[in-house]
Amino acid sequence: MVVGDASLDIDTLVIGAGPGGYAAAIRAAQLGQSVLCVDKQYLGGVCLNVGCIPSKALISAAHQFEQVSHASAFGIEAGEAKVNWGKVQEFKNGVVSKMTSGVGTLLKGNKVQFFSGEVMFINENEARVFNDQEAPRYRFKNCIIATGSRPIELKAFPFGGRIVSSSEALSLPEVPKSMVVIGGGYIGMELGQMYAKFGTKITVIEGLDSILPGFDTDMSRLVAKKLKEKGVDIFTGAKAKSAEQTDTEVKVTFEVGGEEKTVTADYLLVTVGRRPNTDGELGLDLIDVKMTDRGLIEVDDQCRTSIPHIYAIGDIVAGPALAHKATYEAKVAAEAIAGMPSKVDYKCIPLVVFTDPECSSVGYSESEAKEKGHKVKVGRFPFAINGRAVSLGATDGFVKLISDTESGLLLGAQIAGAEASNMIAELGLAIEMGATIEDLALTIHAHPTLGEIVMEAADVALGHPIHTIVK
Template sequence: MVVGDASLDIDTLVIGAGPGGYTAAIRAAQLGQNVLIVDKANVGGVCLNVGCIPSKALISAAHQYEAVSHGADIGITAGDVKVDFGKVQDFKNGVVKKLTGGVASLLKGNKVQYFNGEVMFINENEARVFNDQEAPRYRFKNCIIATGSRPIELKAFPFGGRILSSTEALSLPEVPKSMIVIGGGYIGIELGQMYSKFGTKITVIEGMDSILPGFDTDMTKLVEKKLKSKDVEIITGAQAKSAEQTDNDITLTYTVNGEDKQVTADYLLVTVGRRPNTDGELGLDLINLKMTDRGMIEVDDQCRTSIPHIFAIGDIVAGPALAHKASYEAKVAAEAIAGMPSKVDYKCIPLVVFSDPECSSVGFSEKEAKEKGHNVKVGKFPFNINGRALSLNATDGFVKIISDADSGLVLGAQIAGLEASNLIAEMGLAIEMGATVEDIALTIHAHPTLGEIAMEAAEVALGHPIHTIVK
């Protein structure tokens, strides 16, 4: 651990070492600032340690297990396929260790001071950082708050025992026989579907009318179809009421259509959203920082708070709780401190669900584009007539491009299917660069690739596709 002398001033204090915090610290250091970053947990934050990265490692393992188990569909028989979940967890932990170690090296390489502990503001220009061994006091010229968020804990379902948050769900020692998931949003669906692929009987309890609320209904239907093919029970319009644990299982009581019902499983996973980490001992009340009634910090388009030299980024400010949003805001904040004119522009921020099939979206949906007054033209092309998708035996999905009919400008896109998380990047670039659907259609895409589907969707929007008939 490297820390500066307690009597020394620093240019920038960064609170939180997740994707937002460590990115802010590195960019600030690159711009010539003397930076101290503080985190009470591990470098990498929730994302690298108990969120994005470990969940995707487990999801990847689940996909591979399913692919091997169903190899007979394409003429490959693998025999009796088994899961050693201990080794799966070892694989996940290895990925996490490599990435967090890499971040620590980046901080060191950029001469960022790191303190493993907590922070308490003393006033607008001073803070005490502390752990069990020391409690130095720092004076700072600027500060970037990037404390992230944590799973929302429901009063009726306190975490512990057989009631899990996403954190505990990622570290189970073995594949459970059954699991109830409260919340059909992206976290609940990703983890529930992952365990279902390993053989867990999953029951999803969702309060809204469909899973993945807020996403394109064409997407959610594909995911729901896949879930049901794995015997996942999806109960929508349902409200969870109470749970009773025993040494061996847990029984959930829920209400649907005015009727109380029960379901029993090995575990209950609660994924109903995340809460900003702006409470506790941070001492934001001592500096009178302007906040919303939901505990979010109010910021301007440079991530500057009501105190001009204090910035806030990531899950503690308005917008979706996404690691890539936090990293983007981190660069803006660090550059603003350095006097650069950087400002946030969220029109190209992608949303991704690592479900099966994957779902991704960027820019406007068709409905949003119409609400903004655009004369909308949609181009949609399915995976099931794409050569690469057919050869990969992954034919569920589509690319949908939302464009302005008058100018041809790409306004948004929604992609469902294999590698949707990667394919959406082209659509984001198109919007960022002010590209038209003709630009996408005229861009030569390699054959045979999934990327061709974007080109085909653009040609549909233009009215002259080669590989489908426009009706």
């Protein structure tokens, strides 16, 4: 074990190897910095190991199961579809393994040193990295903190046994017959709907007035409709109070409309948000980095903390806890260290939820645009009369475009429907480049595609649609 006082020199220390950390390490190395990246758990962080990637693998498997189960609608007689949960888990684990090993290859290819262990700051310029085998001390010129977040654990519903977080929910030993989900946000709805497709009886308990808070109300209603078609019970304006569990089940007590109710299920999934990983053994208190009362690190528009050579990115700074936000900030921080003028601009960060139908949003919502003082024109077009959507059997959904009446500039967009997660990219680019609603209408979209719905919505906003009648 290396425990001496001699320090090794490094240009940039990156703490965390998730989508923010590994991207920061790679970009810093590309800019000529000697980089050490440290993570105490795994390459790829939560996203690649117990978040974005494995959850989407399971959601894809559930979608395939549903498609086979309804193949007769397309004239395909496939017989009775069955779920081999062990094989589903093998598929998911294979996807995770491929993605995480790819991160290791990228770090190595960019000559980034990787240390599997923990970090503790000694002072503003030195840190100890350690594991069971060694504990070298490093002197750094700059540091990027990218330690991510973890699921919030409620005092009344401690994780363990039949009470699980989103991480454990991805690796249950079997498809449960029933599950209660506390929290109707995007994580709870993605996982709840995935299990519902596999045949699990799902009960959702959400404290606010609707599921998917923060998304367009038409979107949340559409997802709620699809959930109910799968037999999901949704209680909004409800407060979860307590849980009692045995070796085989958990009984949840909650209150809704002034009435106390109970529901018993195989598992209770708690998805009420995430907590930034800024506490613990990192030693931020030793270097006096300014933080908010929520444990978030305060940063400027170059992701620089109150200590000029220390930066922070991802879930530990203000804004939505999104992998693509962390990756974006990672590049800004690494470039700022290199003296480049890069700054964050969150105007075009897309929000995506992989429910059925998928929902995505970028820029302003209609209400936000009005609050900003814009006179708004809205163009909306349904999936139901798009040829490609009809041929896919995916007619639920819409594209909604928000534009400024006077300038015609696109201010925001919301999409609910098949491939919404991919379709939103065009609209993010349009806002980024200052495109007008007319630019979208004049852009020739291939036929028959879902992308045509964007062009059609633009035509609606301009008042001359071809494939619908404006009243």
